[in-house]
Amino acid sequence: MKEIVVISGKGGTGKTSLTASFAYLGGEDVIVADCDVDAADMHLLLQPDFADEDDFYSGELAHISQNECIQCGKCAEVCRFDAIPVIKGRYIVDPLACEGCGYCARVCPTDAITNKDLNVGKWYISNIKTGSMMVHAKLGIGADNSGKLVAKVKSEAKDIAEEERKNLIIVDGSPGVGCPVVSSLSGASFVVLVTEPSVSGLHDLKRVYELVHKFNIKAGCIINKADINKEVTAEIEKFLKEENIVHIANLPYDESFTKAMTNGQTIVEYSDNHLKDLIIESWNDILKSIT
Amino acid sequence: MKIAVASGKGGTGKTTLSTNLASFLAENYPVVLTDLDVEEPNSGLFIEAELVSEERKFKMIPEWIEDKCTLCGICQKVCNFHAVIQLGPMIMVFPELCHGCYACSELCPEDALPMIRKKMGQLKHFKKGNLHFVESRLDIGEEQAVPLIKQTHKYIDQHFDKDFIRIYDAPPGTSCPVMEAVKDTDFVILITEPTPFGLHDLTLAVETMRELKKEFGVVVNRYGIGNDDVLKYCQEEQIAVLAKIPNDRRIAELYSQGKLIYREIPEVREELEKVKELIIRRMEEVVR
Incomplete structure (x- = not known):
């Protein structure tokens, strides 16, 4: 089974927009995993039916029972996250600050502190309009552990692919270089880097590629809006060459991206111009790179 | 403001x-x-x-001092993030999983896991x-x-x-x-x-x-x-x-x-x- 991760x-x-287009082109052979759990948007293009849903528990939250608390303050003393303020003489856990390390409960002399499992979001298995299935999730507000939810989405996608005898998974990864991205990348066969020729696009590409390189995963790159700044595009192309990254395609600045999205469609459904051909070619190149 | x-x-x-x-x-x-x-x-x-x-x-992470450790296993038990693992005669610390809560370090009866600085x-x-x-x-x-x-x-x-x-x-x-x-x-x-x-x-x-x-x-x-x-x-x-x-x-x-x-x-x-x-x-x- 191969896994293509787009970041x-x-x-x-x-x-x-590109990941959804690839999923559409791959049709029923490709299982989709939306690992951008913080701001999951793929469902707006692939119209999942939310057939199956489940709560996701990860980590713990301390809770102080006021009946048993003797106000000794030991819990607040050991807490490194300033998560136990004293409010009107009572020790109270600040749920947003608590990291769930459980240290407070271990030092409480009256066992007044218990740790509750934390519901950090929901995850779904859906049928989508490509004739295939998609695993996606919604992280609760301000929740920690998005990396773990990403891992959950990926492992479910793998299970489905095995059951359904599909040999390809496409993953929409998260932004940044932190724990959700690290989680998105684990087990990837090929990484597609989508960038734009702006000073920030290049800067972020270099940083995230450093991470990809650390994991030793083969990568390709699509430069979107390539005509917006020819100098930076040239600079990105040079970087790709130096780092041995497959240069998949340059796409033009095209408002079809937004128009397709506004219609709830992927670009390959909406547009019938050169852009569509370029995306089809890109998908074929990606498939070639993983075989 | x-x-x-x-x-x-x-x-x-x-x-x-x-x-x-x-x-x-x-x-x-x-x-x-x-x-x-x-x-x-x-x-x-x-x-x-x-x-x-x-x-x-x-950030602060624990560092294992082998000579002081009696392999009692408390550190592994108190770490909610699986960042401290006992593997046979060794304690392994996984810095990227560590949240810096100090539990393993301060609850170690032998002071075998002092906290040290790690650049982040x-x-x-x-x-x-x-x-x-x-x-x-x-x-x-x-x-x-x-x-x-x-x-x-x-x-x-x-x-x-x-x-x-x-x-x-x-x-x-x-x-x-x-x-x-x-x-x-x-x-x-x-x-x-x-x-x-x-x-x-x-x-x-x-x-x-x-x-x-x-x-x-x-x-x-x-x-x-x-x-x-x-x-x-x-x-x-x-x-x-x-x-x-x-x-x-x-x-x-x-x-x-x-x-x-x-x-x-x-x-x-x-x-x-x-x-x-x-x-x-x-x-x-x-x-x-």
């Missing part, structure tokens, strides 16, 4:  | 707004702009200023005229942004008094790094674009701000593209739309070159003027 470092480069 | 610029979706213009607004305000007021998008800090690409100081930022990133402080710029940058391979964001807030609190207008460029999303970035601010500007992705991610950001009981307003970027659903949503939810930055290819081009757009495009300056008025009005209210 971008920087947001707004067209990552999700 | 502390103002955060945030958005659910990435790439909607957080950095564009933060850098342009900070530079614009600095024409008349002392301003400090802080880039808290420590995973991918970009504001610095748009601000030309001189480096004032630079410091390495550390770098903070830089720049200055030009009225404008100070501070950015923190997470080292590649470090997974947790929150501790670095916390330390950056601390740096700002120690180095700038309340006469400064503080603008914070927040990370994208709605999870813990965003909460940490906006937690102590007085007002949050949510920037979005008038598209289905923009609207969807805006609703998540609005939920987050309401959960945090933050005052906030919306700036619509790339106004003119997509549809009216974002404006309708703001109207229904009674959310103030502070400004609309037009959809203009010239803006995308200036941005791509690392240039500030308000200096070249008068419409953008006019929109920033509206945001400035709001900030100044609120500052005066605070004084009263």
